[in-house]
Amino acid sequence: MTVLVTACCDSAPLRRCLETLRAQVAAAGGELLLALNAAPAALAPDARASLAALADRLVFEPCVGKSHALNAGVAAARGDVIAFTDDDAIPQPGWLAALLAPLRDPARPADLVGAGGPVVVELPERTPEWYRALVRNAKIGPRHEPFTHACDYPAGGDAPLVPIGANCAYRREVFERHRYDTCLGPNRATGLRGGEDTLLGRRLLREGARLRYCPDARVVHPIDAARTTYAYVRHGAYLQGVQNVLIARALGDPVEDPARLRHRLAKLRRRRLAIWLSLAGVEGARRRELALKQAIQRGRLDAIERPERFRGAE
Secondary structure (H helix, E strand, C coil): CCEEEEEEECCCHHHHHHHHHHHHHHHHHEEEEEECCCCEEEEECCHHHHHHHHCCCCECCCCCCCCHHHHHHHHEEEEEEEEEECCCCCEECCCCCCCHHHCCCCCCCCCCCEEEEEEEECCCCCCCCHHHHHHCCCCCCEECCCCCEEECCCCCCCCCCCCCCEEEECCCCCHHCCCCCCCCCCCCCCCCCHHHHHHHHHHHHCCEEEEEEEECEEEECCCHHHHHEEEEEHHHHHHHHHHHHHHHHHHCCCCCCHHHHHHHHHHHHHHHCCCCCCCCCHHHHHHHHHHHHHHHHHHHHHHHHHHHHHHCCC
């Protein structure tokens, strides 16, 4: 098996992640692969030596975008099962064994091809209460704790839950049919922050594949204080709207009529103005909620009307 971590540069969180993984990967009899979204020359020699000592192999992918690095890592991986986590995440003891168990079981059903587990958010000490409330209510990620017990991810609905990139694993045959979509995913050129993991999981569910939720495969994801500002969260809501449209198009689903989106935006603006003079309590929280909804709708409208803004390098 392979554990694949992607990063765009050397960092203290990346080294901590790799150090945390080494013993678990060795116990599983696998390899730890680091795919860097950079040219080899971008990494200083001492940093390259340090990372090479922590990972079994390094792969370089200079084309900007996490999805490009993921695809390069998948192509280089030697495992029959490939597990993924983020470069700033902290897999907990027993994470890998719990995540791999259903996928390496000789008696597994043939259609069980993927697994995911909980991602627990670790917030800075001075996190604003409004941000904590959004995390508690699963309004913003990367928190992922959808079930309390082991089960299959349900396939029904327009937007089914799927494993997220910080904590997932797939059997090799998945990548014989699919790659991560390079129009999605964190990307310095497009400004997007994700979506590539969601699209892969939804494609698999639509094909009739089964994905297992493993509650004992836990990952902790610390949140940088810079990400708890209102401006960062509101822009994230806008990008979520963009990603919703890109995912729908990739799946062949219809997208909303722009006229209806503009009508919805106008309605949200009127509702915000109606409570604008109220600055405290429920009214303040409600204003923020409406502003985030408005940002999502604006992202959807821009993705429909100006798709060229969000095209990265192919």
